[in-house]
Amino acid sequence: MKQITIIGEDRSGMMAEISSALAEGGINIETLDAETIQEWTVMILTVDRYDDAIRVLQQNPDLRIITDDAILLRLEDRPGALAKIAKRFKDANINMRSVRIIRRDGQDALVAISTERSSAALELVKDSLVS
């Protein structure tokens, strides 16, 4: 099942806001996993109506929504960390369409890589995989 990853500043009430927004849209959360990374909360959801859920969540400007088309990684926030990951893809001959920094704070960086979510790609980054 396709998943949605939500990244927001870690604060109380965020989960309640998301749940009620989805409930108002008549969308059921099927699985939910949450993790705090430094100042951020990362939530990984599966829902019964994927496209509708994305539409609802995107109305909140404080949230970054990552669809299933990207792999989310947690890397060290230092020059070249991303380049090393890119090299793994290159060496494995797996095409990366884009690499974007979602959040970083001096210690960690959350990075979204748009690529095919294949088992080979996930295996390449299993040491830093968030979702």
Add this chain to the structure above:
Amino acid sequence: MKQLPKEDSKKLDKLMNHLQEAAETFLGYPCNRTFDYSALYPFLGLPINNVGDPFMPSVFGLNTHALEREVLDIFKSYTHAPSDSFWGYITNGGTEGNMYGIFLARELHPDGMVYYSEDTHYSVNKIMRVLHARNIMIKSQSNGEMDYDDLYETVRIHRDVPPIIFANIGTTMKGAVDNLDKIRGIMKRLAIPRYYIHADAALSGMILPFVDHPQPCDFRAGIDSISISGHKMIGSPIPCGVVLAKKGNVERIARSVEYIGTFDTTLTGSRNAVTPLFLWYAFKSTGREGFRNIIAECIENADYAIDKMSHFGIDAWRNYNSITVVFPRPGAALVSKWQLAVQQKIAHIITMPHVTRKQIDRFVAELAADLIDTDHADHKKSNRQ
């Protein structure tokens, strides 16, 4: 003139009132509202259209290509484009110019990889998607400038494919200018012979030509193309911009599109014929010295705003040669009232030509009250992300 039904007339009046009111508290976005193009209104009565390449003859006679070329010539001098080998056209805004630059780069280097910093305008992602251009985001420094160590490391790993650098000449949130000398230095250190640099100079492309000590920002600094907005510093009721590129590059891709029967490489079909007139009128009526004075005043007002905020203990700052003043993000009501641009913990105002010191005084007083009254007080010293 055809009369509208009463309720539709009222709708227009209501919209006009709303817009006029909103224009009074308009500090966060880089659009200049001090313009008067009433002398050009008669042109709005004609179905003019600048379809095609402004340097090529057109069978559609209702165009303003001649004045468009004059405008391009003025931008050529501001950006130090090679005088006999540049090409360009008036776009619908900065994004179209950026798309043209990356289109040109990708046609020249189909296997290229685009690099851009995390402070780059969000529209770059749309461009990459439309053009199917492979891309990697590079870290930024805290002032918004590209992190050159990260660029070096990332390009080093992909040195077998031509780098296409999307450089910011004035980032959207912080007005930072990527250092073109350092970028070219990295290409030299890595012995990369083929690369392309596009400059997104949306706002600062009309600031840096008028300051005493500009950062490297134009064709003299080795760029291959540049996009500058027209409705920002110059001011226009219709969004517009300009893209300039090296003619040799444009001709190379024009030859490759010969099979579709045209050498026209502009991105759209019909093109606005009125906005070139606005830009032409602005340049002719204000002149180079006029723009120099306007920019100097904008920079003085940016410093005035920083001083005022500092007086209240607010950590406000700007980049060198920028009129974007960065400070801690206030509450939502203030953001909405003054139409501030915000990003995570920061907000900014841009001291465009229409921004007065009286407005700055009012805004800073409200900002100070907001930051003290709310739990944003702890942001006072934490906006340098």
